[in-house]
Amino acid sequence: xxxxxxxxxxxxxxxxxxxxxxxxxxxxxxxxxxxxxxxxxxxxxxxxxxxxxxxxxxxxxxxxxxxxxxxxxxxxxxxxxxxxxxxxxxxxxxxxxxxxxxxxxxxxxxxxxxxxxxxxxxxxxxxxxxxxxxxxxxxxxxxxxxxxxxxxxxxxxxxxxxxxxxxxxxxxxxxxxxxxxxxxxxxxxxxxxxxxxxxxxxxxxxxxxxxxxxxxxxxxxxxxxxxxxxxxxxxxxxxxxxxxxxxxxxxxxxxxxxxxxxxxxxxxxxxxxxxxxxxxxxxxxxxxxxxxxxxxxxxxxxxxxxxxxxxxxxxxxxxxxxxxxxxxxxxxxxxxxxxxxxxxxxxxxxxxxxxxxxxxxxxxxxxxxxx
Numbered sequence: 001x002x003x004x005x006x007x008x009x010x011x012x013x014x015x016x017x018x019x020x021x022x023x024x025x026x027x028x029x030x031x032x033x034x035x036x037x038x039x040x041x042x043x044x045x046x047x048x049x050x051x052x053x054x055x056x057x058x059x060x061x062x063x064x065x066x067x068x069x070x071x072x073x074x075x076x077x078x079x080x081x082x083x084x085x086x087x088x089x090x091x092x093x094x095x096x097x098x099x100x101x102x103x104x105x106x107x108x109x110x111x112x113x114x115x116x117x118x119x120x121x122x123x124x125x126x127x128x129x130x131x132x133x134x135x136x137x138x139x140x141x142x143x144x145x146x147x148x149x150x151x152x153x154x155x156x157x158x159x160x161x162x163x164x165x166x167x168x169x170x171x172x173x174x175x176x177x178x179x180x181x182x183x184x185x186x187x188x189x190x191x192x193x194x195x196x197x198x199x200x201x202x203x204x205x206x207x208x209x210x211x212x213x214x215x216x217x218x219x220x221x222x223x224x225x226x227x228x229x230x231x232x233x234x235x236x237x238x239x240x241x242x243x244x245x246x247x248x249x250x251x252x253x254x255x256x257x258x259x260x261x262x263x264x265x266x267x268x269x270x271x272x273x274x275x276x277x278x279x280x281x282x283x284x285x286x287x288x289x290x291x292x293x294x295x296x297x298x299x300x301x302x303x304x305x306x307x308x309x310x311x312x313x314x315x316x317x318x319x320x321x322x323x324x325x326x327x328x329x330x331x332x333x334x335x336x337x338x339x340x341x342x343x344x345x346x347x348x349x350x351x352x353x354x355x356x357x358x359x360x361x362x363x364x365x366x367x368x369x370x371x
Contacts, residue, residue: 005056008058015059016059025052025059026078030082033075038083038091038094046072050066052068052071053071090126093124096124097115118329119202120201121201121202122200140163140185147187157196160196161196161200178307178331179308189327191323194323197326198326202351202353204352204353207323210321210322213349217369221259225239225262225263236259248299250299250300250317253316254300254317254318257318258272260342261339261342264342270339271288271342272290273289285336286336288303289303289304290302304320306333321346328343345362349362
C-alpha cells in the first residue's frame with residue numbers, strides 16, 4: 001500500500017488515506033525505535049517522523065509543519081503505550097520504573113524514573129535466554145575464582161559477558177558502593193574489562209575512540225587555549241611549559257586535557273591531584289591522583305580514586321581519563337557538578353555519544369573545533 005501510495009503521490013500529489021494501516025505503521029516504528037532506545041527524546045522522535053515522511057512522502061499531512069507533526073505526536077503516545085505493554089511482560093529497563101518497584105513515598109509515575117542519561121544503548125538488558133538470577137549468581141561466584149588464576153582472560157571475558165545483565169540490574173537498581181562492587185565484581189576493575197563493559201553498554205570502543213578524538217582535536221584546542229588571556233594566563237603558561245619540557249605523546253595529551261578544563265573555566269584540581277607523600281584519599285569522591293618522577297624524562301603515573309577507594313593504578317594521565325569515563329558508565333555514576341562541562345566534552349566530543357544534544361558552552365566549543 002505504501003509503494004502504490006508513493007507512486008500515486010509522485011504522479012498527482014494526492015496523499016494516501018493511511019487510516020487502515022496506521023496501527024501497523026506505528027507498531028513497526030515503535031519496535032524499531034525500542035531496539036535503540038526505550039525513552040526517545042522529542043528530538044529523536046522528530047527525526048524518526050521526518051525519516052518516515054522522506055521515505056514515504058504519501059504519508060505527508062498537508063497543513064502541518066514539515067508534514068510530519070501529526071506523526072511526531074502519534075509516535076510519542078505510541079512509545080508510551082508500547083513501554084506499558086513491555087513493562088507488563090517484565091522488560092527490566094521498564095519494569096524498574098513500575099510503581100510496585102518504587103518506595104512508598106515515591107510512588108508517582110514521574111518520580112525517580114531510572115533511564116539512560118548518557119546515551120547508553122544497553123542500559124538495563126534482560127537476562128540471556130535460559131538464564132535466571134540464581135544461575136547468573138553461580139556464574140558470578142565462579143568468576144571470583146577465575147580472576148585468581150593466571151592467563152585466564154578469555155574465560156573471564158566470557159563470564160563477564162554472560163553476567164552483564166545481572167551486573168547492570170545490581171548497579172542500576174541497588175546503586176552499591178564502589179568498594180562493595182570491587183569485592184563482588186573484581187574483574188570489572190581491570191582495564192581490559194572496563195573497555196569491554198563500556199562497549200557492551202554503548203557499543204563504542206572506549207580507549208581507541210577517546211584517544212583518536214583527543215589527538216584529532218588537540219591542536220585546535222591548544223590554539224584556542226593559548227589565544228585566551230585574563231585570569232587563566234598563569235595556568236595557560238604552566239601548560240605551555242609542560243609541552244616545552246616533554247614532547248611525548250602522553251604529555252601532549254595530558255596538556256590538552258588540562259587545557260580543556262582551563263578553557264571551560266573549571267578547575268584542574270577538581271579532577272587532578274598531584275601526589276605529595278602519603279595523602280588521605282578517603283574524602284576523594286572522584287579523583288585522578290598524579291605522581292611525577294624526580295626527572296622530567298620520567299613519565300607521570302596516575303591512580304583513579306572513586307569514593308575513597310583506589311580502583312586503578314599505574315596509568316598515564318590521558319588513559320586514566322578515558323578509563324574513568326568507562327568506570328562512570330560501568331558503575332552508573334553521575335558526573336561531578338564542578339566538572340560537568342569537562343565530562344560532557346569527554347562524552348559528546350571525544351566519545352561522540354549523544355553528540356547532537358549538548359549544553360551551549362560545549363556546543364560552542366565543538367563548533368570552534370570543527371571550523
